[in-house]
Each structure stands twice: as structure tokens, then as C-alpha cells.
Amino acid sequence: MKITAVETFVITNRRILLKISTDTGHYGWGEPTLEGWARPIEAIVAQMADYLVGQDPRRITHHWQVLARGGFYRGGPLFGSALAGIDQALWDLKGRALGVPIHELLGGAVRSKIRIYAHAGGRPGHTGSPERARMLVEAGYTMIKVAPDGQVGFVDTADYLDRFVADVTELREAIGGAVDFGIDLHGRFSVPMSRRALPLIEHLAPAFVEEPLRPEHSELIGSVVDSTSIPIATGERLYTRTEFRAVLEAGVAVVQPDLSHAGGISESFRIATQAEIYDAQLAPHCPLGPVALAACLQVDTAVPNFLAQETVIELHDQQPGRGLELLTNPEVLAPVDGYLPVLTGPGLGIEIDEDAVRAQVATEPLAPGSPTWFYPADDSFAEW
Template sequence: MRVTRVETFVLDERQVLVRIEAETGVVGWGDASLEHRPATIAAAVRELSAHLIGEDPLPVTRHWQRLSRGGFYRGGPVLASAVAGIDQALWDLRGHHFDAPVHVLLGGPCRDRIRLYTHTWGTPGHTGDPARAAMLVGAGYTLVKASIAGPVDFLDAPEGVERFRADLEALREAIGPAADFGIDLHGRVSLPHARRLAEAVAHTRPAFLEEPLRPEHTRHLARITASTTIPIAVGERLYSREEMLPALEAGIAIAQPDVSHAGGITEAFRIATLAESFDVQIAPHCPLGPVALAACVQLDLAIPNFYAQEHVIDLTSAASPDLAILRDPSVLVAVDGAILRPEGPGLGIEIDEDVVRSRHRDDLADPVGNPQWTYADGGYAEW
């Protein structure tokens, strides 16, 4: 069996799909999205795909080595995301070839349900929406997440700290003591201010404090973990075991690799194995579409140290527009705040190719991108 075709489909700024086809007609799909960089990723996938044409698609790890290391220059969000999408597609194809889900090929399921969490969003200037949080908990979610409102000054004024504290107290009151909430600082705050915020809200018993520092400051994480009882979660902007290792050594509680950024299922599985040695659990980052989420679910099922799975798309029903590229959307519909173990081959989903091809866009070379924030003096502020 040989690879005959590798295609990319740009559906939007957060959904760049990879399709790999073998001469036998077996097909695999992956998500290589790097948010707001669709043309860049599509180009990277096209360049890397030359290494696959005419090759046997089944030895996934061997392909991962060549794709990740064979160009001499390696790593970083662009190359690691391109490799991730290809890797997911190769695993999906492998699963269809052997008529088995990826998690079975990785050793079998460690669980039957995948605990989900999603965002509470919030009104401008506030962290989280208590009403939405209560609605999610009422629908069966045992974990939700709120992102700090921004921009946040290097040392924000006391009123900002007080607003943050009051918002989280309201969030805790809305969901009660039986559910959890995480706080996402999103790399928006400085190290000293992160410590101040953690102290101000520790009494609300958050499940975790996410990205208290920018990823380039990973070496300083131990100063945060040692100063608070709130578990620390990081990893969405770390792209390999080597980048994750200093965070693990710094004492984080939850690692959040992105399966569409950190080298795919192959590397994320290794990150999970490494994290297990540090008594760290895995909560894969996933602000993307259903293919990326399906890849995360396969990883979640296969690792013993799984914590919870993030999602941002609508999983409330099979009629969700976010699931429209799936022939059977029901496999990703949330049931009491969880996804039940999919039993289909590969990633456990079936793509409607006609829908994907009809949605492909060639006009996203100049994407909208993230909001651009500034401080009162005009200086750059982290989004």
C-alpha cells in the first residue's frame, strides 16, 4: 500500500484539514490548524507531503521522525502543527486499514467516557458568566473555565484585582461546591501579578490556574507553583516533550498539549507518558473543530493520566453547525458533560467529503487574526 495523494482544505481560520489517500482507497483525515495562520499551515503541509507520496502510510512513527527532523530545522508552531495534522491523518488511515479505533491501536481504552469542559465566556471587563456556568453544570458538566478579562497591566490596579476576585466568587456561588472551574490567565499577566491574583482567589478553590505566564517564561514557573496552592496548568504553546519537560520539573499539575500543534497524536502520547512520571495529568488544549477534537478523544481514551478535554464548538446536538462536516455527528455530542467512547475506526468519525470540498476557501491569505490590544499608553498588550 502506498500514499497516492495528500490534500489540504482551508475551511476557516481555525480549521485546516489534511486528507491522505492510499492506492487501496483508504483515506485518513487530520487537523493541522494553527489559529489565524491558515495559508501558512497549508503551505507547510504541502511541502511536507512530498515525503509521503509513494510511501507506505502505516509506519506512522517512522514518518513522524522524517517529517519532524528531516528538514534539519525543526519545531515551532508552524512545523509542529503541520506535522500534527499529517500525523493525525496517518493514524486515522491506519485505523481504517486495521478496522480499529486509534485508541485501540495505542493499547486500548483506559476509560469509557471523556470528561469535557468548555468556556463560560463573560461580559466585557469580567471573568466568566455565572449564568452560563450554571447552565453548563445543569447540563452535566463538572468542570468549566473562565478567562481573565484583559488587557491586564504589569501590576494591575487594586480595583482590577477586586473585580477578578468578585467575579470568581460569583462563579463559585453559581456552580456550587460539587463542580469545578478553571481560571485561564492566557499569558496576559506578569509573574508578580499572577502571584497576586492567585492569592486573591485561592479561597474560591479553583481547579487550576492556566497559563499564568507567557510560554517564553516557562523557566520561571517554579516561582508560581511554589507560591500558591492552586494547581497550575500550562502547555498549549509548548510543542514537544523537550519544551514540556521544564514545566513538568517546575511542579505543574496539568499539562495541556494541543494535539494539532504539538506534533499530533504521536508526540502528545509521548508527552502524556512523560507527564505521568511527574504525577501530572493531561487536559489537551482544543479550540478547533471536530476533527481536532476527535483526535484528542482518541488520545484521552488511551492514556491513564487524563484529566479533562477542552472544547469550544457546540456539542449540544447532532444538528450543531459545528459538526456539519461529519456524516454521523452524534458520536461527538456531549452526554451529561462527556463524550462516550467512539467505537468507529481511526479517529472514530466519518467525514462528509462533499461538505468539506464545498467549504474550502482560497481567500484566507490575509486572515482577521486575534484582537490587537494596547495599554493606555499605546504599548502592546497580550491578548
């Protein structure tokens, strides 16, 4: 079996799909999306394809090593995302060729269903929307996640702290004590702001606080861990085992690699295994489409230390236009009481409608997307 083609399909700046084909008719799909950087990813995949064409696709670990380490420059979100999509597609292809889901190749299922969580944002200037949170709970979710809206000062005012605590209190009252919630800070808090704010909401028992610090300050996260009883999560902007080792040693409770950025299924499975040594759990980051989600679900099925799976697709109502229209079997991603059944189909367990993908390929310049920064009153830069 030899690889004959590696094709990319750029749909938007937040959605790229990738297909690897072989001379035996076997194929696999991946999602190498790096939000806002579609064209550079497309170019990197094309260069990596020069190596892949003619190779045996079943040598997944070998190809991962060559593509991750074969160049003098390596690592980071661009290389990591291009490699991630290729890795997903190779696993999908191998599973299809053998007629088994990927989790069987990772050691088999350790659970029968996968807990998922959705986002409950929507109120300008506030942290989360109690109304949307209640709707998600009514739809069956047992966990939700919220994020602050707007910029946060290095050490913000008493008014901001009061509003933050009030918002989180209102959220807890809206969903009750039987439902979990996480708070995604998107790196907007500093160490002193985290140490001041997080103890004020400990009594509300968040499941975790995510990415309180920017990734470049990961070496400081231990001081946040030590300042609060709330579990600290991080990792959507970390891309290798080496980067995760530092935060695990600092005591984070939850690691959140993105399977479309952190080297795909191969590296993320290794990160999960590494986290188990530190008694930390896995909650993969996934703000992307159904291929990326399916890759996450395969790893979630196979690792013992799994917590919950993020999704931005409105899986509970299965409406078109959110990515599910690219599948011929969207019903396999229909949740029941806040859980997805383990995917049992071969490879990723989903079936791509290739005609639908080709029909959506972008032919015009891509929209740049929303800026991920703020301008404070003095017109300087502030973290999104």
C-alpha cells in the same frame, strides 16, 4: 500500501482539514490548523507531501521522525501543526485499515467515557459569565473554564484585583461546589501579578489556573507553582517533549498540549506518558473542530493520567454551523452528563462528509481574524 495523495482543504483561517489517500483505497483525515496561519500551513503540508507520496503510510513513527527531524530547521508552531495534521491522518488511516479505533493501537481504553469542559465567558471587562456557567451546568457539564476579558497590568491595581476576586467568587456561587472550574489567563499575568492574585482565590478551589505566564517565560513558572496551592496548568503553546520537560520539572500539575500543534497524536501521547512520571495530568487544548477533537479523545481514552477535555464546539445542542455539519455521524460526539462515550468506530471514530468539506473550501482571501493584543493608555503593546 502506498500514499498517493495528500490534500489540504482550507475552510477558514481557523479550520484546515487534510486527507491522505492510498493506492488501496484506504484514507485518513487530520486537522493541521494553526489559528490565523492557514495558508502557511497549507504550504508546509504541500512540501512535506513531497516526501510522503509513495511511502507506506503504516510506518507512522518513522515518518514522524523524518518530518520532525529531517530538516535543519525544526520545531515551533508552524512545523508542529503541519506535522500534527499529517500524524492524525496517518493514525486515522491505520486504524481504518485495521478496523479498530486509534486508542486500541495506543494500548486500549483505560476508561469508558471522557469528561469534557466548555467555556463560560461573555461579560466584557470580567472573568467569566455566571449566567452561561449555570447554563452549562444545567446542560450536564461538571467542569467549565473562564478567562479574564481585557488587558492585565504587569502588577495591576487594587480595583482590578477586587473585581477579579469578585468575579471568581460569583462564578463559584453560580455553579456550586460540586462543579469544577479552570481559569485561563492566556499568559497575561506576570510572575508578581500571579503571586499577588492567585492566593486571593485559593479558598474558591479552582481546578487549575492555566497559562499564567507567556510561553517564553516557562522557566519562571516554578515560582508561580510555589506561591499558591492552586494547580498550575500550561502547554497550549509548547510543542515538544523537551519544552514540556522544563515545566514538569518546575511542578505544573496539568499539561495541555494541542494535538493540532504539538506533533499530533504521536508526540502528545509521549508528552502524556512523560507527565505521568511527574504525577501530572493531561488536559489537551482544543479550540478547533471535530477532527482535532476526535484525535484528542483517542489519546484521552488511552492514557491513565487524563483530567478533562476542552471543546469549543457546542456539543450539548448539536446545532449546525459549528463544525459538526462536516460529519455524517455527529451523534458520536453527543455528551451525556458532561461526558462523551469512548469513540468505537475505526480510526478517529468519526466519519467526514467529504462533499461538505469540499463545498466549504475558501475561494476568497481569508479573513485575518481578531488581533491577539491590546493597546494600553500609552499606546504600547499589551498581551491578549
